[in-house]
Amino acid sequence: MDEDVREYRRRTPGSARIFAKSARMHVGGVSHNIRYFEPYPFVTRSSAGRSLTDVDGNRYTDYWMGHWSLVLGHADPGVTRELASQVRSGWMYGTVNEQTIRLSTLISGAVPAAEKTRYTASGTEAVMYAARIARAHTGRRIIAKAEGGWHGYASDLLKSVNRPFDVPEGAGMGGQEEIVTIPYNDPQGAADVLRRHAGDLAGVVVEPLLGGGGCIPAEPDYLRAVQEAASKCGALFILDEIVTGFRLRYGCAYEKMGLDPDIVTLGKIIGGGMPIGAICGKEEVMRRADDGDREGRAYVGGGTFSANPASMVAGAATLGRLKSDRAVYGRINELGGRARDGLERALAGRARVTGTGSLFMAHFGADGPVDDPAKAAACDREALRRYHFGMIARDGIFILPGKMGAVSDAHSRRDIDQMVAASERSGVPPRGQGRKDVPVV
Numbered sequence: 364m365d366e367d368v369r370e371y372r373r374r375t376p377g378s379a380r381i382f383a384k385s386a387r388m389h390v391g392g393v394s395h396n397i398r399y400f401e402p403y404p405f406v407t408r409s410s411a412g413r414s415l416t417d418v419d420g421n422r423y424t425d426y427w428m429g430h431w432s433l434v435l436g437h438a439d440p441g442v443t444r445e446l447a448s449q450v451r452s453g454w455m456y457g458t459v460n461e462q463t464i465r466l467s468t469l470i471s472g473a474v475p476a477a478e479k480t481r482y483t484a485s486g487t488e489a490v491m492y493a494a495r496i497a498r499a500h501t502g503r504r505i506i507a508k509a510e511g512g513w514h515g516y517a518s519d520l521l522k523s524v525n526r527p528f529d530v531p532e533g534a535g536m537g538g539q540e541e542i543v544t545i546p547y548n549d550p551q552g553a554a555d556v557l558r559r560h561a562g563d564l565a566g567v568v569v570e571p572l573l574g575g576g577g578c579i580p581a582e583p584d585y586l587r588a589v590q591e592a593a594s595k596c597g598a599l600f601i602l603d604e605i606v607t608g609f610r611l612r613y614g615c616a617y618e619k620m621g622l623d624p625d626i627v628t629l630g631k632i633i634g635g636g637m638p639i640g641a642i643c644g645k646e647e648v649m650r651r652a653d654d655g656d657r658e659g660r661a662y663v664g665g666g667t668f669s670a671n672p673a674s675m676v677a678g679a680a681t682l683g684r685l686k687s688d689r690a691v692y693g694r695i696n697e698l699g700g701r702a703r704d705g706l707e708r709a710l711a712g713r714a715r716v717t718g719t720g721s722l723f724m725a726h727f728g729a730d731g732p733v734d735d736p737a738k739a740a741a742c743d744r745e746a747l748r749r750y751h752f753g754m755i756a757r758d759g760i761f762i763l764p765g766k767m768g769a770v771s772d773a774h775s776r777r778d779i780d781q782m783v784a785a786s787e788r789s790g791v792p793p794r795g796q797g798r799k800d801v802p803v804v
């Protein structure tokens with residue numbers, strides 16, 4: 364590790380200098396806690412295709428891909444063209460525009476639950492508003508979320524994300540007494556909790572794949588059981604597909620699992636890498652957000668930057684391309700499988716690999732399959748960070764230390780094989796050495 368740090372420092376003097384300046388002006392030097400890693404994060408100058416280039420000219424093959432938002436790769440030429448053309452006609456109208464209708468036409472054509480949509484500027488806001496709509500619709504208070512589930516930074520939903528799951532995630536929160544936690548991938552356990560709160564349960568929000576919580580796909584039976592229990596309680600079933608929407612297939616993950624959510628939240632890919640969030644839902648439910656329906660309405664502001672034409676155009680260009688070239692999913696899912704298989708072999712005896720489609724994550728020191736957030740959190744995340752940092756320092760391969768990786772259509776088999784070879788070479792320390800609990804978000 365010390366050698367990796369020395370090598371990294373040697374390669375990144377410009378980043379060191381600029382990050383020191385950043386640290387004087389920004390809390391922790393960053394604008395999102397997870398972007399920091401020791402000894403300092405490199406400073407990016409540009410991105411294209413599968414690569415990030417830092418201010419010292421180092422090129423990294425990127426598997427962080429803009430918080431997993433860039434399914435076509437960085438600065439995709441088609442998206443760039445549309446965005447550049449939009450910017451010439453203005454990028455912030457603050458009024459109704461046809462660009463929004465173009466994006467919503469694509470979304471509603473692929474997501475049956477999206478009978479009505481409202482845009483926000485982030486995924487955090489989308490889930491926050493989905494919870495509000497559920498409360499307004501049912502006249503109840505409680506929202507259930509899964510252990511390890513990550514839905515952004517709203518004060519109430521930022522609960523039971525990190526191990527041990529039952530202590531506050533930090534100071535300054537509010538409204539958490541109205542959030543209850545269900546176990547993940549445990550249909551019976553989840554149904555029991557929901558039943559206990561049946562009389563005051565407004566909604567249940569869950570991810571089809573725990574993203575921040577450890578890249579763990581949900582069992583379809585689990586999601587069906589949660590949906591059924593929610594419906595029996597008269598509560599809304601909300602799927603957070605901010606990571607999985609248009610990532611695993613053209614549309615959402617839920618359709619393939621035979622689910623019928625009341626609300627689906629989207630973000631990331633639907634903005635083509637520009638700021639976005641979306642609450643999509645059944646007409647009857649989404650009507651609560653309508654200003655005309657004063658009685659029992661839910662304020663869903665959307666916000667200053669909601670449906671700005673630049674985000675709408677970048678999103679529409681991305682979904683348009685995915686719609687016309689469905690082979691993208693065949694390619695990225697094949698590369699994802701190659702990464703998971705290759706890493707499982709390269710890290711045999713040291714780590715287990717989870718994921719699905721184009722998503723993957725290694726778990727060091729796992730005793731068996733990692734299929735719930737407690738098992739993921741019990742793994743050696745410090746070892747994972749060291750492994751990721753080693754690849755940054757030595758191999759020019761970037762996965763944000765400690766996080767899940769994502770393949771884009773700009774990656775090739777050769778890239779994956781290089782990552783696997785670098786993983787094979789990496790001398791990650793054995794379990795326990797230097798181990799400490801590292802928060803997932």
Ligand SMILES: Cc1ncc(COP(=O)(O)O)c(C=O)c1O
Nearest residue numbers: 485486487513514515574605606
């Ligand atoms: C499942 C899920 N929901 C919500 C969010 C929050 O989205 P944003 O960071 O755009 O606020 C994220 C972010 O990673 C996420 O993974």
